[in-house]
Amino acid sequence: MNLKVSSFDEYKQVYKQSVEQPEQFWDGIAENFLWRKKWDKTLEWNFKEPNVKWFQGGKLNITENCLDRHLETLGDTPAIIWEPNDPSEDHRILTYRQLFDKVCQFANVLKNNNVKKGDRICIYMPMVPELAIAILACARIGAIHSVVFGGFSAQSIADRIQDADCSLVITCDGAFRGAKDIPLKNVIDDALVTCPSVKKVIVLTRTRTPVAMLKGRDVWWEDEIKKVETQRNTTCEPEEMDAEDMLFILYTSGSTGKPKGVVHTCGGYMVYAGYTFANTFQYEPGEVYFCTADIGWITGHSYIVYGPLSQGATSLMFEGIPTFPNAGRFWDIVAKFKVNILYTAPTAIRSLMSFGDSFVEGKDLSSLKKLGTVGEPINEEAWHWYDEKVGHGKCPIVDTWWQTENGGHMITPIAGITPTKPGYAMLPLPGIQPVLVDEKGEVIEGNGVSGNLCIRFPWPGMIRTTYGDHERCRQAYFATYPDMYFTGDGCLRDEDGYYRITGRVDDVLNVSGHRIGTAEVENAINMHSSVVESAVVGYPHDIKGQGVYAFVVSPNVHGNEDLTRKDIIMTVSRIIGAIAKPDKIQFVSGLPKTRSGKIMRRILRKIAEGETSNLGDTSTLLDPGVVEEIKSGAL
Numbered sequence: 001m002n003l004k005v006s007s008f009d010e011y012k013q014v015y016k017q018s019v020e021q022p023e024q025f026w027d028g029i030a031e032n033f034l035w036r037k038k039w040d041k042t043l044e045w046n047f048k049e050p051n052v053k054w055f056q057g058g059k060l061n062i063t064e065n066c067l068d069r070h071l072e073t074l075g076d077t078p079a080i081i082w083e084p085n086d087p088s089e090d091h092r093i094l095t096y097r098q099l100f101d102k103v104c105q106f107a108n109v110l111k112n113n114n115v116k117k118g119d120r121i122c123i124y125m126p127m128v129p130e131l132a133i134a135i136l137a138c139a140r141i142g143a144i145h146s147v148v149f150g151g152f153s154a155q156s157i158a159d160r161i162q163d164a165d166c167s168l169v170i171t172c173d174g175a176f177r178g179a180k181d182i183p184l185k186n187v188i189d190d191a192l193v194t195c196p197s198v199k200k201v202i203v204l205t206r207t208r209t210p211v212a213m214l215k216g217r218d219v220w221w222e223d224e225i226k227k228v229e230t231q232r233n234t235t236c237e238p239e240e241m242d243a244e245d246m247l248f249i250l251y252t253s254g255s256t257g258k259p260k261g262v263v264h265t266c267g268g269y270m271v272y273a274g275y276t277f278a279n280t281f282q283y284e285p286g287e288v289y290f291c292t293a294d295i296g297w298i299t300g301h302s303y304i305v306y307g308p309l310s311q312g313a314t315s316l317m318f319e320g321i322p323t324f325p326n327a328g329r330f331w332d333i334v335a336k337f338k339v340n341i342l343y344t345a346p347t348a349i350r351s352l353m354s355f356g357d358s359f360v361e362g363k364d365l366s367s368l369k370k371l372g373t374v375g376e377p378i379n380e381e382a383w384h385w386y387d388e389k390v391g392h393g394k395c396p397i398v399d400t401w402w403q404t405e406n407g408g409h410m411i412t413p414i415a416g417i418t419p420t421k422p423g424y425a426m427l428p429l430p431g432i433q434p435v436l437v438d439e440k441g442e443v444i445e446g447n448g449v450s451g452n453l454c455i456r457f458p459w460p461g462m463i464r465t466t467y468g469d470h471e472r473c474r475q476a477y478f479a480t481y482p483d484m485y486f487t488g489d490g491c492l493r494d495e496d497g498y499y500r501i502t503g504r505v506d507d508v509l510n511v512s513g514h515r516i517g518t519a520e521v522e523n524a525i526n527m528h529s530s531v532v533e534s535a536v537v538g539y540p541h542d543i544k545g546q547g548v549y550a551f552v553v554s555p556n557v558h559g560n561e562d563l564t565r566k567d568i569i570m571t572v573s574r575i576i577g578a579i580a581k582p583d584k585i586q587f588v589s590g591l592p593k594t595r596s597g598k599i600m601r602r603i604l605r606k607i608a609e610g611e612t613s614n615l616g617d618t619s620t621l622l623d624p625g626v627v628e629e630i631k632s633g634a635l
């Protein structure tokens with residue numbers, strides 16, 4: 001069976017088949033991949049425990065699918081095109097053959113450093129080709145990678161390393177991001193003070209910033225490569241993996257204070273990332289595809305590395321930021337490499353829009369054929385700007401809704417095949433069964449309705465567990481509504497049956513497309529010595545989508561609120577990372593609480609949104625007086 005549908009009629013027919021005979025459908029999809037041994041059983045599942053197993057008995061290695069199987073036909077085709085942060089530095093191209101060689105080499109480096117199948121490896125690197133190489137090298141030998149985004153603090157890295165009990169860290173001396181140069185190895189050194197499980201650190205040279213190298217623990221990437229070169233260790237047989245062996249862990253925020261380690265497995269994730277990449281983007285051989293995400297997030301895992309490479313695509317990787325050296329950078333890259341497919345985030349579009357049209361007008365964007373967005377709802381204004389100024393009205397826009405826990409696209413238009421509408425993710429991909437449920441968990445049938453978005457049947461790319469704590473996985477996703485996976489998102493199904501994601505219904509914020517738990521930010525704020533308690537909510541932000549608004553009880557600001565604000569922001573940066581910094585901090589004498597001590601977030605959310613006239617029922621509050629004070633002090 002073809003991974004791609006080729007008409008709307010075919011979509012409808014395949015969709016119907018995928019619901020009526022899901023196992024037969026997924027068998028047909030999985031046959032497009034290279035298996036060392038075919039699976040015996042397509043699916044075993046229940047959402048109670050949950051227990052989900054796809055393609056049991058199947059044996060594979062995802063890197064054989066991403067590399068080996070392309071060598072004969074695509075050996076000289078670019079697998080990765082890398083554009084550096086500084087436009088005057090040379091770009092790099094790695095063909096499939098070159099990428100294969102480098103992955104094998106680095107896999108041998110890992111083996112030389114005592115890495116075994118099943119070991120957890122933390123990767124903390126900027127967007128350089130070696131990041132993709134490190135990921136694939138782990139997968140080659142069956143080590144489990146846990147990539148941590150470069151914007152997280154030492155404390156956050158330490159939490160993740162400890163949770164997964166990582167034995168080795170791969171990092172860089174530093175990272176270039178716009179005009180800044182960030183000392184990554186320093187951050188790792190701080191993190192490792194509390195991480196005794198880490199025995200080795202492999203450090204790639206990028207910025208040549210001075211770093212401390214601990215004897216016996218820290219080694220240079222380049223030196224280790226030289227060793228395998230002198231050993232003439234140029235190939236590395238792929239480790240044969242069970243379909244349900246772990247491939248990677250990726251931490252993501254939920255409504256509790258501690259991020260969860262989402263676990264993906266080899267067979268199902270491979271099939272799902274490859275299938276969705278091919279189908280959603282209707283990828284054609286030879287097309288140049290540019291996803292602007294960072295590999296530190298799920299979008300980069302699935303749609304810079306595994307999805308595109310499994311399909312023999314050319315994946316463009318950009319080290320820098322959209323506004324450096326100026327707000328025309330994306331368009332220069334599109335012109336330079338004749339990009340055909342561009343996949344970016346609404347926050348990036350809104351940010352570039354705010355610099356005015358002069359940066360995009362006159363750029364050669366004629367190579368563009370298909371556009372995509374991901375990460376958060378897109379507002380109509382940004383959608384039209386993207387459509388007109390970037391796509392010149394000729395490119396379908398796929399608004400892809402999905403989550404870290406899903407592994408790949410769930411509800412999305414198929415480029416050029418299904419209809420599109422600004423702000424709508426439109427229809428589920430074949431194989432995906434979304435349902436809307438009401439507060440009581442009853443399924444809402446029909447069109448022109450809204451509810452909480454659930455999925456009622458498994459798909460190969462779904463989360464299997466949260467690392468080290470299966471009960472947490474059940475609680476977070478499978479306990480709210482029996483026999484359903486709950487997404488945490490609210491959703492509308494319009495009169496025509498098209499889906500529009502309306503945003504989170506839990507205490508999770510989406511700031512510039514980054515998922516941040518309010519409880520996590522509160523915990524960080526509360527660590528500041530003069531803070532008694534705090535409540536964090538989101539508010540609409542023109543560029544970030546949502547901003548972070550913190551209500552803070554701090555009796556000892558010493559008459560200098562501004563300094564205390566800065567100290568609180570610094571505390572959050574230290575504990576979580578710069579991405580979680582509050583945009584607004586309002587000092588209050590108390591928080592609106594019910595008699596049972598629960599903070600009424602609904603009221604704070606309204607105040608943060610600037611809507612103070614209609615706060616609803618406040619009669620159950622312990623002290624309704626605080627509301628007046630908070631209203632009058634709103635920022």
Ligand code: 7RM
Pocket residue numbers: 252297298299373374375376377378399400401402403404405425487488489501502503504510513514515
């Ligand atoms: C891929 C990714 C997931 C959350 C999800 C939504 C929001 C993602 C869209 C979207 C509206 C979209 N994974 N979200 N895509 N909302 N339209 N097209 O972002 O795990 O980091 O975040 O992001 O709320 O639950 S994620």
